[in-house]
Amino acid sequence: MAPHKEPDSSRRSDRSRRAIYDAALALVGEAGYRRTTIEGIAARAGVGKQTIYRWWPSKAAVLMEAFLDLATRAAEEAGPQAGGAEYGIPDTGDLAADLKLVLRATVDELNDPLMEAPTRALTAEGVVDAKLGAEFVEKLLDPQLALYVTRLRAAQEAGQLRPDVDPRIALELLIAPLTHRWLLRTLPLTHAYADTIVDYALGGLAPRP
Helix, strand or coil: CCCCCCCCHHHHHHHHHHHHHHHHHHHHHHHCCCCCCHHHHHHHHCCCHHHHHHHCCCHHHHHHHHHHHHHHHHHHHHCCCHHHCCCCCCCCCCHHHHHHHHHHHHHHHHHCHHHHHHHHHHHHHHHHCHHHHHHHHHHHHHHHHHHHHHHHHHHHHCCCCCCCCCHHHHHHHHHHHHHHHHHHCCCCCCHHHHHHHHHHHHHHHCCCC
16 A cells, blocks of 8 residues: 655645735736735635735735746746856946847836736835835845946946946936836837937947047
8 A cells, every 4th residue: 555645735835825926916917006905815826815914914025025036037037148147237248238138138028918017016006105115126126226236337347438437327327218118108118229228328328538
């Protein structure tokens, strides 16, 4: 007689956690942040709401963790960067090409329906909910912006940018136009637009004769 195997609680927990992540992201995209509830997430995920409260203290915590997980998976699916480096902005020696590569990937991410709806919902709620907005910046945006700072500083050291340029301000010349067009839907968000942003920004940041 085959030995009886106890259920693998860790695998069951992983499945439940993944179902909760997916349910939270789907609901916030469909109904918005304020109309998304713990009860709704639990029902969509097929778990009891006590399961959610056992793992997270609030709806905001569930959604933030789900979104961070989504962002992590997107980065992993993007694969290793040029030269086999860890996830980040590649440094091939060609600053314009490296930035265009990353901004094009950002365009694809923002246009991806899986990412777009929850990103818009959390971004909008972060404007009116200061605590959620601060957490969104700290846990998601700041680590990504730090990658730009690192790459721009390397470009400064290589003489490709003026030494007086503040990398933290410079990166906003790259990110802000994309965000503005995406948030307000003023015009289509395309790879060509991303390339133009890089060309315009670097034209103003390059060393002066």
